[in-house]
Amino acid sequence: MRVDLLFLVALLVVLAGCSGGSSDPGAGGDKFKSGTKGLGLAFMPGVPPDRFLGEGRFGVAVQVRNLGTSDIEQGQGTVFISGFDPGIITGMETSADVGRLSGRSSFTPEGELNVVEFEGVVSLQEGVDAYRPVLLATACYSYQTWAVPVVCVDSDSSSTGQEVCSSKDVSLSGGQGAPVAVTKVQLSPSSEKLRFVIDVSNVGGGAVFSEQAMERCSPYSEGLSFRDIDLVRLESVEVAGRDITGSCKPLTDGHIKLINGKRSIFCELGVEDLGERPAFNSPMNVRLKYGYRDSVQKKVELVRAP
């Protein structure tokens, strides 16, 4: 009798040992440079409740998580609460700093999380038995994209000898851990210059705008104008150890103007700068900087107590 019990226990131990263990987190770094999100927003469940009965203190809590790879420093991100009648939900602060939020890394694989809270007082006016606002939580923040596609640098495109690599387009899928992504780099070599066509897209689902217009991102401000939106600052483009930012065009005051959420820019590297050397693979560092806005909604019902 005891033997069969022991057998059963042994079987269970073996099965437990065979179950999927935790995976090796890996070396870190590269595997976090993916994704198309910056800050992720969500109303905390129950705060506020879907239905609020009576009058009194009314709390709103918004979870903010840095789902991208760029760190957000204090003062670089703000969450705004809007969509409610200030005469009914009174005394509520409408903005809060998100604080310092580290991006995804081996130390914070899911990105750092913070909860911002707002509190007001519900006071239904005479004759109003129910009030159904749609609360809007809006995040406005500065962010960066750092793309590192590996391109083949070939100073002599006409060479027919065996080469380590050949000039071909590089597609980047899945993003770089930011809401604005470099999606493709096309190479167009000639006898004098290596031309790179870099495709930039807004892939985060929100609105991208010039960092300089951060104040106008707030829903309580005059709002972003056509001149503010879809602007991404080209910080730098480096390839083969050379900064070719100055050659990139078209730029508007150092910014890429997206059209329908995307744009291609053209940058060049002079072949003479490379000297006579065979083709080689080189990482191309593309850095972009911009402001970003995203929002989430929640329907709430405030009902007068019977």
Place this chain on the structure above:
Amino acid sequence: MFRNIFQSVLLRIEKAGLVVFLLALMLLLAGCAGRDNSTVLPVQDTFHTGTEGIMIGFLESSPPSELLAPASSGSGYPFKVALRVQNKGAFDVSDGVVAVNVEQDYMSLDSSRKAFSLLGRSFATPVGEEELVIFSGYTRQFRESQAESHDSVVVASSCYKYRTELKSDVCIVSDAFGVSRGPSSCAAKDISSSGQGAPVAVTKVVTKFFPVGAGRDVSSVKPVFELHLKNGGDGRVVSPGADVSSLCSSGPVSAGDSGKVWGYVSVSARLSGARLSCPSVPVRLPPEGAVVRCSLEEPLEAGASYVAPLIVEVDYGYISTVSKQVRILREG
């Protein structure tokens, strides 16, 4: 030996499995048991709908379709006029009057008018209050010597003051020019309705925002609401200032301070509790409807869009009438 061990293990697993299954079943059944929903409050207001107010109707045999009248002088034959009066709207009536008119040459009533008070539809009275109003009368001596019968009609009218109340949420949008690219929790749109539980209906509310400020620097907006009104009932609208008791009499109707009687309503409105500026005198409501404009005196500061409660109240008097044919038969 191993085969026996294995079979024994399988048997134990089967028994254990059965116990686990029964426990899971019990938990499932417990979870599926009906919850007590008695604390769940009703959400939708289903009472402020439709275009009915006070509805009156004759009872089947009161009056009967045929009445007997004496051929010679003397006491006539009694009859009753019984009316079911029901408040099918959402407003409480406290000073209504029901009046009955008969052909005086052939019939007479002890009393031609009676007052009534009826609560409208609400959570407390979902179908609205109703009562029976009964008038007593008798037939007079039959006048026509040659005729055997006379066709007449009994007319009943209800006269009362009523209020249409529209409660709705509107989106306050401060970007009057539509050039700002900002997130918005709502979109300004017209409100359409087929009735609010009263004979006069607010069929549509059109919201417009007019910027206030210098040049491009719009600092505030002034909301203006166009209220489309229409008489959706089968009666007549009377000025709210008119004397209700005189409405149902055959005498002249007192118009009240406004001096206007037939087809006039008073309109008032509030936005987020603040009173809107609406016409200060009763406005005329013709059969095809009317449009009334109300606006907020103090412009709203430009800011984030939000939902705000709008309450529109339309006050008026109302008269509705029903009739019934009766045949008066000469005795003898």
